Amino acid sequence: MMLLGAPAIKGKAKDTAIKQKIEELDRAVQRLSLLRAHDALSLLKNSLAMTKLLYLARTADCSGNQLLDEFDNKLQTGLSKVLNVDLNDDEWLQASLPVRNGGLGIRSAQTLAPPAFLASVASTLTLQQSILPDRFSLLEDSSVTSVETKWSFLSGSGLQASEEQQVQKIWHKSMTEHHQALITSRAVHATDKARLLAAGSPHSGDWLHAPPIASVDLRLSDEAVRVAVAHRLGCKACEPHCCLCGIAVDARGLHSLSCRRSGPRHQRHHYMNDILCKAIKRAQIPAIKEPTSLLQQDGKRPDGTTLLPWARGKPMAWDVTVPDTYAESHISNTAREAGAAANRASASKTAKYGALSVSHIFVPVEIETAGTWGQSAIELVQEIGKRITTVTEDTRETMFLFQRLSIALQKGSAIAFQSTFQTE
Numbered sequence: 001m002m003l004l005g006a007p008a009i010k011g012k013a014k015d016t017a018i019k020q021k022i023e024e025l026d027r028a029v030q031r032l033s034l035l036r037a038h039d040a041l042s043l044l045k046n047s048l049a050m051t052k053l054l055y056l057a058r059t060a061d062c063s064g065n066q067l068l069d070e071f072d073n074k075l076q077t078g079l080s081k082v083l084n085v086d087l088n089d090d091e092w093l094q095a096s097l098p099v100r101n102g103g104l105g106i107r108s109a110q111t112l113a114p115p116a117f118l119a120s121v122a123s124t125l126t127l128q129q130s131i132l133p134d135r136f137s138l139l140e141d142s143s144v145t146s147v148e149t150k151w152s153f154l155s156g157s158g159l160q161a162s163e164e165q166q167v168q169k170i171w172h173k174s175m176t177e178h179h180q181a182l183i184t185s186r187a188v189h190a191t192d193k194a195r196l197l198a199a200g201s202p203h204s205g206d207w208l209h210a211p212p213i214a215s216v217d218l219r220l221s222d223e224a225v226r227v228a229v230a231h232r233l234g235c236k237a238c239e240p241h242c243c244l245c246g247i248a249v250d251a252r253g254l255h256s257l258s259c260r261r262s263g264p265r266h267q268r269h270h271y272m273n274d275i276l277c278k279a280i281k282r283a284q285i286p287a288i289k290e291p292t293s294l295l296q297q298d299g300k301r302p303d304g305t306t307l308l309p310w311a312r313g314k315p316m317a318w319d320v321t322v323p324d325t326y327a328e329s330h331i332s333n334t335a336r337e338a339g340a341a342a343n344r345a346s347a348s349k350t351a352k353y354g355a356l357s358v359s360h361i362f363v364p365v366e367i368e369t370a371g372t373w374g375q376s377a378i379e380l381v382q383e384i385g386k387r388i389t390t391v392t393e394d395t396r397e398t399m400f401l402f403q404r405l406s407i408a409l410q411k412g413s414a415i416a417f418q419s420t421f422q423t424e
Contacts, residue, residue, distance in 0.1 A: 006059035014060055018067040021053050022074055029078030037222040038212040040082040041104075045208070049075055050107040057109070057116035058168075061143050063150050068109040079106055084226050091233045094183050094199075099208050101180050102199030104229065111179070114151040115171030118144070122165035154178070190335035191254070191326055192234055195370060197338035198325050199232050203378065204371030206406035209399075218407055224414035227253070231370070231413070243420040256417040257369040258324035265322070268412020273303045273320045275404050276365065276384070280306060283387035291317075295355055302353055302362070310361055317360040318380065319353065321345045322409070325370035334368075342366040342374035369413060371406065381405070 007013035028048045032040035050057075053071065062068060076092045087095065096111065097103025121144055148159060155174040164170045180200065187193045198204055207228065212219040220228065230237035230252070237253040245261040259265075273289065280287045286307040294305065294317065302319040310316030323341040325334045333340035349364035356362045366374035385398025 004059070006056060008060075010061065014062065014065070015067060017056055017060075018053075018062065018065060018071065021056065022067065022071050024052060025049070025071065025074050025078065029074070029081060032078070032082050036212070036219070037083055037225040038220045041208075041225060042212050044079065044082060045105050050109060050112055053109055054112075054116060057113045058120040061117055061147055063110075063113040063117060063147050065113075068113060071109045075106065075109070079104075083229050084222070085230055085233070085235045087233070087235065090183060090186060091235055093179060094196075094233050097176055097180060097183075099205040100200070100202075101176050102183075102196055102205075102232075104232070105208060111154060111175055112172065114147050114154065115168050115175065117147050118151060118171050119166060119168035151175070190331050191252075193336075194325050194331055194334040195231070195234055197334065198368060198370035198372045201338040201372040203373045203402050203406065205232070206399075206402045207410050210403035210407050218403065220407065220410060221414070223418070224411055227414045227417050228410040237417070238421075241421065249420050253417050253420065254326045256420045257413060258327040259416070259420060261419075265412070265416055267415065268409065269320055269322060271412060272322070272365075272367070272405055272408045275401075275408055276318065276320065277304050279384050279388065279401055280304075282391070283384060284391055285310070285387070294360070295353070300353065302356070303365075305360065312361070314359065314361050316363060317353065317356055318363045318365050319349050320365045320367075321349055322412075323366065323368055325368045325372065334370075334372075339368070339372045339374060341368050342372055342377070346374050346376055367405065367409060369409070371409065 001008045002013055007017055025048065028044075032044060032048070035043075056062060076087055076095075079092075079095065080087050093108075094102060095104040095106050096108040097105075098107075099105045151171065152158065156178045157174045159165075184193075184196055187196055207220070210218045227237055229235065231254070234252065236251045238249070238251060240251055241249050243249050243255055243259055243261070245259055247255055247259070249255045277287055277289050287304055288307065289304045290301045291305050292301060294300075294302065302317045304319075305317040306315045308315065323330060323345040325331075325341055327341070330341040330344070333344070343366075345366045346364045349366070350362065353362050363376055363380050364374065365377045365380060367377055381401050382398055385401050388397040388401070389395055
């Protein structure tokens, strides 16, 4: 029996509805493979995956249905095809996490079905009870109890408080944290520990939220998307080979992020600095890059300075730095604490330009290669975004600026990755 497009009871109708969604997903993946990787990833993440199944998951008890495994397998295979990466089970589990937890935001049907149904039941409980006769008690619904048991098993925690049961996000958060802890517990090498900490840090995945619009330089190339995903999930990015500098490069290709023979590292730095300078000017504050007369005694030049007072009657000077999360000098610290390399770079830059404190407010802009932001960089971008909002009256300006810088970081990393291969 179908009611408002959803199966009312378990049986053939429910299986038929899920099979239809699997067929639609399969057809969508075939068509997405004809698009640019960034466009396809954005569509799959936001429109064509679990969003197509969510109404069915909220209106019918689908948890535990074996067809959801088939849906997830199609989703995993489709994601691998679209991105040109080979995903094992652990990498797929991480990819299915929300972006803020280190994933790609491609939700798994098996893990999202119980939270969706339980939240729907709780939010409509009063209405259902008012419709049914008094002799029926929905609190003793065996199907709901069964789903709660499955949710407890998948999340490793007890039931939510009654006032929180109507929010699907809260049900799903417990499962997400459980899966995130499971992935972290399996990380043995320092590189994997540092990668997972960085992936779950604030703003490291902002490039995944950026719309792939080429006209505003927000679209990543297919290769840049592949490398960014491979580095985020720990996938194989290339065949082991020897870098131009003579050092062996493993299958993940992380050496490129810190190779001293890599010219693109400087291009990445200039590109990110240019974005910051243009943003400051967009806030109607004149600024110049690499001023030559600030420190005449030693000739040091920060990346830029404002020509009007920024705060406390002083202009602001900034300097962009992109330390490598996986460099030998940082890996022991970044494997224990997210942002350790950024904090170290911030202290180094502050000491280097300490003489500027008399006449300027100096702000280091530290963003690690794995995407972790330093606190001073976050605060500066938030302040610039707030000032641009004052001019444009668009409250999304801060979000846009974070996304542009995150995209610039991924573009630079992809170019650096390519520079390790022999061209002749």
